[in-house]
Amino acid sequence: MNPNGESKTFFIEYNEKQYECIQIEMNGRILYKIKFPNSYIYLTEAITKKGERFWTSVPQDYKISHIVPELGKQIENKKI
Amino acid sequence: MCYYNGRLITRQEYDELKSLEKAVAFLNEELTIHKGFDYNYMPIVRPITGTHKTERVRMQWGYLPSWLKDRDAVNKFRYGYKDDSGNYHKPYTTLNATSEDLLSKMYKDSAKKRRCLVPSNGFYEWMHVQVVGKSGKLLKTPEKFPYLIQMRAEKEFYMAGVWNPWFDKDSNMTINTFAIVTTVANTLMKQIHNSKERMPTILPGDLAEAWLYNDLSDQDIVDIANYQAASAEMIATPLDKDFLKKDNPHERIIYNEPPELVYG
Numbered sequence: 001m002n003p004n005g006e007s008k009t010f011f012i013e014y015n016e017k018q019y020e021c022i023q024i025e026m027n028g029r030i031l032y033k034i035k036f037p038n039s040y041i042y043l044t045e046a047i048t049k050k051g052e053r054f055w056t057s058v059p060q061d062y063k064i065s066h067i068v069p070e071l072g073k074q075i076e077n078k079k080i
Numbered sequence: 081m082c083y084y085n086g087r088l089i090t091r092q093e094y095d096e097l098k099s100l101e102k103a104v105a106f107l108n109e110e111l112t113i114h115k116g117f118d119y120n121y122m123p124i125v126r127p128i129t130g131t132h133k134t135e136r137v138r139m140q141w142g143y144l145p146s147w148l149k150d151r152d153a154v155n156k157f158r159y160g161y162k163d164d165s166g167n168y169h170k171p172y173t174t175l176n177a178t179s180e181d182l183l184s185k186m187y188k189d190s191a192k193k194r195r196c197l198v199p200s201n202g203f204y205e206w207m208h209v210q211v212v213g214k215s216g217k218l219l220k221t222p223e224k225f226p227y228l229i230q231m232r233a234e235k236e237f238y239m240a241g242v243w244n245p246w247f248d249k250d251s252n253m254t255i256n257t258f259a260i261v262t263t264v265a266n267t268l269m270k271q272i273h274n275s276k277e278r279m280p281t282i283l284p285g286d287l288a289e290a291w292l293y294n295d296l297s298d299q300d301i302v303d304i305a306n307y308q309a310a311s312a313e314m315i316a317t318p319l320d321k322d323f324l325k326k327d328n329p330h331e332r333i334i335y336n337e338p339p340e341l342v343y344g
Contacts, residue, residue, distance in 0.1 A: 026103050028133040029096065042104050046097060049088045056085045059101040065085055 012074035116175040125197040143174035143259035144246035177259040179305035190242035197238040202230040205273040240281040268311035282309040
C-alpha cells in the first residue's frame with residue numbers, strides 16, 4: 001500500500017524536452033506530478049458525464065488547458 | 081450541472097476532483113519545516129469512514145485530550161503553571177506519544193479508534209556532544225548538532241500517529257489535534273538522538289495499511305507502535321547549527337566534534 005505517497009517516477013517528452021513525472025496515489029485516484037524547471041503541475045484522468053475519458057489539471061487552470069491533452073498523451077505512452 | 085476545466089462531469093466526479101485539489105495543496109505544504117512547539121497545523125492521512133480510501137486533512141500538531149475543559153486548561157496543560165499554593169505543575173508534551181504509553185488514559189481511545197499517518201520527507205534530531213572548553217575542561221552543557229534524517233528508498237514516508245478532536249467552547253469549534261508515535265531508537269538514532277534515544281515509528285506499507293484500517297487488538301496496537309525502522313534504511317545529514325535561519329537549510333555541514341555515524 002502507498003497511502004497517498006509518491007511512488008513511481010518516469011520521464012515524458014514534451015516539445016522535444018524531457019520532464020520528470022511522478023505517479024502519486026491520492027484519495028484513491030492516480031495523480032501525475034510533472035516537474036518543469038521552476039514549477040510543476042498535477043494531472044489526472046477524469047471522465048465526462050457521457051463516459052469519455054479526458055486529462056485535466058488539478059486544480060482547474062484554463063491557462064494551461066491547451067497543453068494538458070498532449071501531456072496526458074505522453075503519460076499514457078510512458079506510464080508503467 | 082458540474083463543469084471541470086470546461087468539461088461536463090457528474091457531481092461525484094466533481095467532488096472527487098475538488099477533494100484532490102485540497103490534497104494537492106497539502107502536498108505542496110509538506111515541503112515546509114514544521115516546528116513542534118509552534119503547534120502548527122500539518123497534513124495527516126486518515127481513513128475515510130466506511131471506505132478503504134484515505135484523505136489528507138490538516139490537524140494541529142500537539143495532542144489535546146478531551147478532558148481539557150477550556151483554553152485556560154490547554155495553556156496550563158501545554159506550558160505548566162503555579163497553583164494558588166505556589167506549587168509548580170509541569171507542562172505535558174504531547175507532540176509525541178510514546179509507544180509504551182499508547183494504551184494509557186491519555187491516548188487509549190485514540191489509539192483504538194483514531195489512528196492516522198503523518199507524511200514526512202524527513203525529520204530533525206539533535207546530537208548532544210560533550211565538548212572541551214577554552215580552559216581545556218569538558219563543558220557542563222553539551223553542544224547540540226542537528227541532523228536531518230530521511231529514508232533512503234522513499235522521498236515521502238509515513239509515521240504512525242493518533243488524533244483527537246478537542247472542542248473549544250470559546251469559539252464553539254472542534255480542533256483536531258494529533259501526536260506522532262515514537263519508539264525506541266535504532267542503532268543509528270541512538271547515536272543522533274542520544275539524549276532520549278527515541279525515534280518516530282516509521283511504518284512500511286503493510287503496517288501503515290494495518291494501522292489505518294484494521295480492527296487492531298491492544299497487543300497489535302502496541303506491536304505496530306513499537307515497530308523500529310532499520311538503521312540501514314535511513315540516511316542522516318549533518319546540518320548547520322542554525323539551519324532554520326539558512327536559505328538552504330539542508331546543506332550538509334561537517335563539524336569536527338560529533339563522532340562519525342555508524343549505520344550497522
